[in-house]
Amino acid sequence: MTTLEEYYAAVADFLELSERVGDGWSRFSSEDIRSPCFEMIRRRQTHSRRLTADAPPDIIFFDYHVYFNEAFAVPQLLFSACRPDGSLVPLTTLHELIPKHLLPEASERELVWETLSQIEHPILHCPIYALHPCQTAAFIRKIRSFSKSWLLSWLSSVGPAVGLELSPQYGIISHTDNITSINTLEHPIST
Amino acid sequence: MSDDREILRELWNGQVPVHFVLSSDETSNMEAPQPYFVLVPRQTYFPLCLDKVNRHFQKYTTQTAAGQEIWLDFDGTPLRMHYPVGVLFDLFAHDALLPWTITVHYSAFPEDELIHLASRDAMESYFMSTLKEADALKHKVTIVSTMQKKDHKQLWTGLLNDRFDQFWAINRKLMEVSSENPYFRYIPFRVYQADKSFIQKLVKPVDEEGRRQTLADLLLQVFPDHQNRKVVIQGVKMSPQTPLQWLSEHFSYPDNFIHICVHEK
Numbered sequence: 001m002t003t004l005e006e007y008y009a010a011v012a013d014f015l016e017l018s019e020r021v022g023d024g025w026s027r028f029s030s031e032d033i034r035s036p037c038f039e040m041i042r043r044r045q046t047h048s049r050r051l052t053a054d055a056p057p058d059i060i061f062f063d064y065h066v067y068f069n070e071a072f073a074v075p076q077l078l079f080s081a082c083r084p085d086g087s088l089v090p091l092t093t094l095h096e097l098i099p100k101h102l103l104p105e106a107s108e109r110e111l112v113w114e115t116l117s118q119i120e121h122p123i124l125h126c127p128i129y130a131l132h133p134c135q136t137a138a139f140i141r142k143i144r145s146f147s148k149s150w151l152l153s154w155l156s157s158v159g160p161a162v163g164l165e166l167s168p169q170y171g172i173i174s175h176t177d178n179i180t181s182i183n184t185l186e187h188p189i190s191t
Numbered sequence: 192m193s194d195d196r197e198i199l200r201e202l203w204n205g206q207v208p209v210h211f212v213l214s215s216d217e218t219s220n221m222e223a224p225q226p227y228f229v230l231v232p233r234q235t236y237f238p239l240c241l242d243k244v245n246r247h248f249q250k251y252t253t254q255t256a257a258g259q260e261i262w263l264d265f266d267g268t269p270l271r272m273h274y275p276v277g278v279l280f281d282l283f284a285h286d287a288l289l290p291w292t293i294t295v296h297y298s299a300f301p302e303d304e305l306i307h308l309a310s311r312d313a314m315e316s317y318f319m320s321t322l323k324e325a326d327a328l329k330h331k332v333t334i335v336s337t338m339q340k341k342d343h344k345q346l347w348t349g350l351l352n353d354r355f356d357q358f359w360a361i362n363r364k365l366m367e368v369s370s371e372n373p374y375f376r377y378i379p380f381r382v383y384q385a386d387k388s389f390i391q392k393l394v395k396p397v398d399e400e401g402r403r404q405t406l407a408d409l410l411l412q413v414f415p416d417h418q419n420r421k422v423v424i425q426g427v428k429m430s431p432q433t434p435l436q437w438l439s440e441h442f443s444y445p446d447n448f449i450h451i452c453v454h455e456k
Contacts, residue, residue, distance in 0.1 A: 127302065
């Protein structure tokens, strides 16, 4: 479990690092937020890939949000994914984009649905994709035993499953002894 | 909670009368579509009971509408079908003429307002994740995570097939309290008002001094202005003196949340 204060402190540290890296994470503020604001941070990113060499590029605009989920007492990663024409990228496409090495072998259809689905945004109340938070607490507990930058370690572990890229600059800038390899840990999105 | 078990069954059996009409945007001009009347269980979700409605209207729709994802509106407001049917009814139709008239659409799905729930997988995933959230609020060591996969399935199929005994055989474990620990950690609830987003907060069933908290205490935390409001839960106008723990055990929807509909007087 993470307390709200610990999360606030981790967000402040993370934003300081992000500013030095220059990748655009910022605090989200909006006047029409009625619910208590759990210090949401956001970053936009464009994802472009070609399925084959001569195919037109497949472009997705991502908008990533991290906020504090009070029920599970952990940070949670939410995101929207749109095409250049403004249409939503369907969930089934996003399920296919999850790199296979991040899912356990013989991953069942069900497991993908338990990992990533569409929900009502807990703060903005629009539809949004969400990585489920039930496995996060155990993962963060492990990370915090060796990493001071636990929010960064968590985000860089779960993010790639949904296209979020974090620059290697984070590792270079922050003290190398803070960011130990997390390869030895069970991955948080595998159950 | 065994004393009040009859309440659980009464609430489970609650239904709302719905009059579905096809949106005029969707009709091919061959023949005027007949409306469709049906009683819908309060505890379920619209995507789980629209198969017949769908079949009924498909024959009237235009070519382009065929095969598109169904969505509903009441009086111009798209219905968030991830809320239980009873919540939507208490929120929008509490003083409407019965049967409740809902318009069926196939084209122009409002993606910026509604979640895609066309597949059973999507609805099951949404339901189970809400139930897990309620469990995490109620128990420090969650119960769902200690259950077997088949128990998860039984909760879902119990709701899907409208089987009270099947559902409650498992749900009982999520609602149980013991004499040494008679309270949940927090009360899972959401407060709804028409035209506004729902409100969710951390509220405990007892205060610092160990006094039982009531619905009035909860409402004061959500609306500190003391204004007089009409409060409806599961179709029942609820007394403000109702203890929260009792309410959570008896008036929660299958997702284990108390969904509270509030109307300005």
